Amino acid sequence: MEHITSVHNPRIKAWKKLQRKRERDRSGLFLAEGRHLVEEALKSEVQVKVIIIEESVELPPEWQVSDVEVIEVPEKVLRELAETETPQGMTAVCERPDRHNLLLESGRFLLLDRIQDPGNLGSILRTAEAAGMTGVIFGEGCADPYNGKVVRATQGALFSMHVQQMDLEEAVDLCRENGVPIFGTSLSGSTFTAIAPQDSFALLLGNEGEGVDEALLEKADQNLYIPIYGRSDSLNVGVAAGILIYHLRGD
Template structure:
C-alpha cells in the first residue's frame, strides 16, 4: 500500500494526464471519480487497476479489492486529480472495456452523430443501458464516452453497455443489410407515435444544434419527430432520445 503526498509525484502526473482524451486513447485507461462509481466499476466487468483514496477515507469492507492496488493521498493531491468541485475522496484508474464486435444482425442500437455535450451524452448512455439496448455507436465528432463528466453522468451505466466508435454510414448500411430498421430524427419526418414498437431498431440522434447529417437521413428507413406543444423551440437531445427509445422498444 503506497502513500503519496506530493502533486509532483510521477504517478500523480501520469494519472492527471488521463483527464485528456489523447492520453486515455494512448493508454486505454480512464478515471472514475466518486465512491458510488468506483463501486459500480468493481461490480461490473471493468478492470480496476488502482484505487486512489484520500487519507481520511477508507475502503468499504464489502468491496472485493484483493487484486486492486490501493494508494492513499493527501487532500491536496486528491484535489489535483479530481475534476469535481467537491471531491468525494476516491478515484479509480480503470482499463477501457474491450469493445465487442457489433454485428447488427438483430437487437436495438443507438447511433450518435456529433453529440458534443458530455452531460447529454452521459444521459443518453444511461437511458440506453436502462432500456436494454445492445450497443451505442459513436460517430466522428462526438464527445469521448470516457470523458470524466460523461462517465459521471451515466451513473455507472457505461460499465454495462457496449460502446464503440465507427463510421455512421457504415453502421447504417450494415443495419439495413441485416434487416434492422433505422430511424432518424428530423423535423421533416413522421410523428413518432405513428410508428409501432420494433423488435429490432437503430435510432439515429444528431448534434444538439445541427441535428443529424442530411446524408445519413437519406439512408434511414424512416425519420421521426416529436411534436412540441408548448413555446419551446425544441427538446433537449437527451430527453428526446429517452422518449424515442422507450417508444420504439414498446414493452
C-alpha cells in the same frame, strides 16, 4: 498500502494526464471519480487497476479489492486528480473495455451523430442502459464517452454498456444489409407515435444544434419527430432519446 504525498509524484502526474482524451486513447485508461462510480466499476466487467483514496476515507469492507492496487493520498493530491469542486474521497484508474465487435445484426442500437455535450451524452448512455439497448455507436465528432463529465453523468451505466466508435454511414449500411430498421430524427419526418414498437431497430440521434446529417437521414427507413406543444422549438437531445427509445422498444 502505498502512500503518495506529493502532487509531483510521477504516477500522479501520469494519472492526471488521463483528463485528456489523447492520453486516454494512448493508454487505454480512464478515471472514475467518486465513491459511487468506483463501486459501480468494481461491480462491472471493467478492470479497476488502481484506487486512489484520501487518507481520512476507508474502503467499505464488502468491496472486493484483493486484486486492485490501493494508494492512500492526502486531500491535496486527490484534488489534483479531481475534475469536480468537491472530490468524494476516492478515484479509480480503470482500463477501457476493448469493445470493437458489435454486430449490427439484431438488437436495439443507438447511432450518435456529433453529440458534443458531455452531459447530454452521459444522459443518453444512462437511458440506453436502463432501457436495455444492445449497444451505442459513436460517430466522428461525438464527445469521448470516457470523458470525466460523461462518466459521471452516466452514474456507472457506461461500465455495462457496449459502446463503440464507428463510421456512421458504414453502421447504417450494415443495419440495412441485416434488415435492422433505421429511424432518423428530423422535423420533416413522421410523428413518432405512428411507428409501432420494434423488436430490433437502430435510432439515429444528432448534433444538439444541427441534428442528424442529411446524408444519414436519407438512408433511414423512416424519420421521426416528437411534437412540440409549447413555445420551445426543440427538445433536449437526451430527453428526446428517452422518449424515442422507450416508445420504439415497446414492452
